[in-house]
Amino acid sequence: MRIVIINGQGHKGSTRMVARELAERVGGEITEFFLPRDFDEPCVGCWTCFKTDLTHCPHYAKLRPIVSALDEADLIILASPVYVYHATGQMMALLDHFGTRWMVHRPEPRYFRKQGVCVSTAAGGGMRSTNRDMADSLAFWGVPRIHRLGFAIHAGSPAGISKKSRAAIERKVEATARRIRSDAGRRHVSARNRYWFFLMRFLHRGIWRQEPDWSYWEERGWHAKGRPWK
Template identity: 45%
Template structure:
């Protein structure tokens, strides 16, 4: 299984440790990126990616290795600590650059067959928001199976958590790793993704963005064809 990890912070802290507790249990090859070290630009809001094509984005060359890795991967792992009740600014800045690949524009067909995990740690509060920050992007990119791994430490480190809680987390991780391995290559979109794609297909039939409209027409998605049905 090809795995890509996008870490929303440079350091190898508690969130990195939790992420690797999971990923190290999964058989596969890992590509890993750290933000902002490997990508640090803010979206400029020019909408060039949406209307003129992503290769014209001023940050295209810098973000390309990360996007290529997302497309190649069977499993996407987005990992961010909770900073001020949300994902890190670096993670959000990265995800802003993927808007053109959302189902509302030009989703990549490979996304509809992938699994993903969103990972976070916090001291006490904010894991729900942070997981949602990352989960939302994955959903709109078309990823059909998204797991959540969030831990409120209530302690300075994972190691210093209460024993009972530590064991519970370890058990959860092992179970999740087994599930991901079992489902590799077998996931399919559920009702929510299919319904959203259906609405987007109606929108693209009369779309105002030529680039998006042509993309959907070329793939026959404005008719009956669907990306998850491709061989």
């Protein structure tokens, strides 16, 4: 299994520890990125990707290794510590660059066959909103199966995590890894994917003819019988 981990922080703390442990338990070829080291550009709002495509983004040269790894991966792990109840700014800055890949624009069909995991750790709270920040992107890219691992570790680093919390993390990580392995290669379409696909298809066949999205769907047969998950 090809696994890509995007770390929304530059250091190897508790969040990276959980993400890495999960990837190793799933097993496969692991590629890791650390933000902002591997991508440090905020979206400038130029709309170029919406008007053309992602390859024309002014940051594409820096973005390309991450795009390639995500496109090739079977499993995508997005990992972020909770910063003021949300994913880190650098994680959100990366995800902003993929707006054009959202289901409501031009989703890449390979994403409908991937699995995804959102990992967050916090001193006390905010894992739910942080995982949601990241899960929204995975879901709108088309990823049908998304696991969420959020841990309140009551510590600032792995060394401070209690034995009890450590054991709970290991149990949850192992259960998730087992589930991912057993789902590998299976076809699945989420209700959310279906909902957004058919809503956009309905709009495209009626009033909503925005380009280049409309032609992208038309070329793939999605306005007729084609489906991105088939």
